[in-house]
Amino acid sequence: MLRLQVLSGHLRPGPPGPLADRARLRSSVCGAAVQDRPEDVVIVHGRRTAIGRAKRGRFKDTTPDELLSSVMKAVLSDVKLNPHKLGDVCVGNVLQPGAGALVARVAHFLSGFPEEVPVFTVNRQCSSGLQALLNIAGAIRSGTIDLGLACGVESMSLRSMTNPGDLSSRVTEVDQARACLIPMGITSENVAEKFGISREKQDAFAVSSHQKAARAQTLGLFKQEIVPVQTRMVDGSGAEVEVMVSEDEGVRPGTSMEGLSRLRPAFSPDGSTTAGNSSQVSDGAAAVLLGRRSAVEALGLGVLGVLRGSAVVGVPPDLMGIGPAVAIPAALERAGCLLRGEAGHPAAQGGHAAARAEAQEQTVTPQT
Numbered sequence: 001m002l003r004l005q006v007l008s009g010h011l012r013p014g015p016p017g018p019l020a021d022r023a024r025l026r027s028s029v030c031g032a033a034v035q036d037r038p039e040d041v042v043i044v045h046g047r048r049t050a051i052g053r054a055k056r057g058r059f060k061d062t063t064p065d066e067l068l069s070s071v072m073k074a075v076l077s078d079v080k081l082n083p084h085k086l087g088d089v090c091v092g093n094v095l096q097p098g099a100g101a102l103v104a105r106v107a108h109f110l111s112g113f114p115e116e117v118p119v120f121t122v123n124r125q126c127s128s129g130l131q132a133l134l135n136i137a138g139a140i141r142s143g144t145i146d147l148g149l150a151c152g153v154e155s156m157s158l159r160s161m162t163n164p165g166d167l168s169s170r171v172t173e174v175d176q177a178r179a180c181l182i183p184m185g186i187t188s189e190n191v192a193e194k195f196g197i198s199r200e201k202q203d204a205f206a207v208s209s210h211q212k213a214a215r216a217q218t219l220g221l222f223k224q225e226i227v228p229v230q231t232r233m234v235d236g237s238g239a240e241v242e243v244m245v246s247e248d249e250g251v252r253p254g255t256s257m258e259g260l261s262r263l264r265p266a267f268s269p270d271g272s273t274t275a276g277n278s279s280q281v282s283d284g285a286a287a288v289l290l291g292r293r294s295a296v297e298a299l300g301l302g303v304l305g306v307l308r309g310s311a312v313v314g315v316p317p318d319l320m321g322i323g324p325a326v327a328i329p330a331a332l333e334r335a336g337c338l339l340r341g342e343a344g345h346p347a348a349q350g351g352h353a354a355a356r357a358e359a360q361e362q363t364v365t366p367q368t
Contacts, residue, residue: 036293042291042292042304043306046225047075047225047287048226049227049245051282052245054282057157058243059157060283061233062229063158067229068104068285072111073111075149076149081301083117085146086148087140088117089104090121090150090151091107091153092122092124092130094123095156095159099122101121104119129152129286132152133288140290140292146291151285151288154285183267188321190318191322192272194319199272199274199277202273203260204257206260207256210255217247228245229244230243250282260274260276308335309336311333311334312327
């Protein structure tokens with residue numbers, strides 16, 4: 001509930017006051033007080049690899065099928081589930097050829113899964129892994145399957161974002177179609193300009209993020225979720241060496257406002273987005289086991305959370321970074337965590353009007 005309160009408070013403006021009052025989240029509906037139902041879609045278990053720094057990290061030479069296989073095997077091994085019990089596997093992926101269909105099937109067999117268990121891929125850009133989760137949840141809700149594995153994988157080291165593929169010659173004739181080709185860094189500058197997000201605010205957020213991540217890493221809070229991966233990489237001398245990757249590589253404990261202030265804008269000469277306050281390009285994978293509560297309990301498996309609602313909402317392609325500000329309030333409302341009509345952020349209103357690029361978030365209720 002605290003996470004939902006914080007998210008809601010960030011995304012919807014309101015008068016000063018306690019965060020819980022401003023967010024007006026209905027814990028009696030959205031939280032643990034909701035009565036458990038046999039048909040609930042529940043989260044059983046999840047694991048991820050460490051997040052590697054693309055091009056320079058220890059996963060730079062590791063293929064995405066190997067990354068994916070490591071988490072697929074770990075999730076089922078942890079809960080001692082035979083892969084024959086899976087009704088379907090969905091993998092979210094953005095950059096691999098053919099939306100990663102071959103990569104997913106190869107990873108499927110590298111994991112020792114039987115051929116009878118199907119697998120498919122989905123590409124919803126930055127929300128591909130979340131869409132994989134929704135696809136599996138939808139199959140469970142419809143009664144098509146009882147258990148499924150939702151995954152996400154990306155190797156930004158081995159695949160480039162710069163090739164858009166084959167497009168119509170008319171792409172430049174329609175403004176919003178042309179806007180789909182705008183680089184992410186420029187869309188970040190567009191959001192900062194439109195909504196008055198200063199360089200100082202971005203740097204402060206980056207410092208806070210690194211501090212929290214560094215503290216969590218120091219306390220070992222990520223260890224239970226990370227699957228250590230033994231792999232090989234080519235080092236600076238050209239030699240192939242074996243390495244164990246078990247910690248996120250993008251955390252910079254020494255990040256400071258002073259240090260970030262010295263960085264030049266990365267995408268526009270007079271912009272505010274820098275290498276220090278924007279996200280890194282990464283390599284990694286994750287997998288989550290979902291099921292119908294009745295089936296999960298029959299197998300004696302535990303329940304980590306319940307999927308209460310979801311939302312997919314379009315926003316202008318040149319402002320695609322506002323996607324969460326539109327989709328999260330909609331997901332909260334559908335899950336019964338917001339009073340109807342409260343999801344009225346100005347960014348959300350603008351996104352609903354344009355409705356072109358896609359964004360997605362889910363709401364999950366912790367199980368107590």
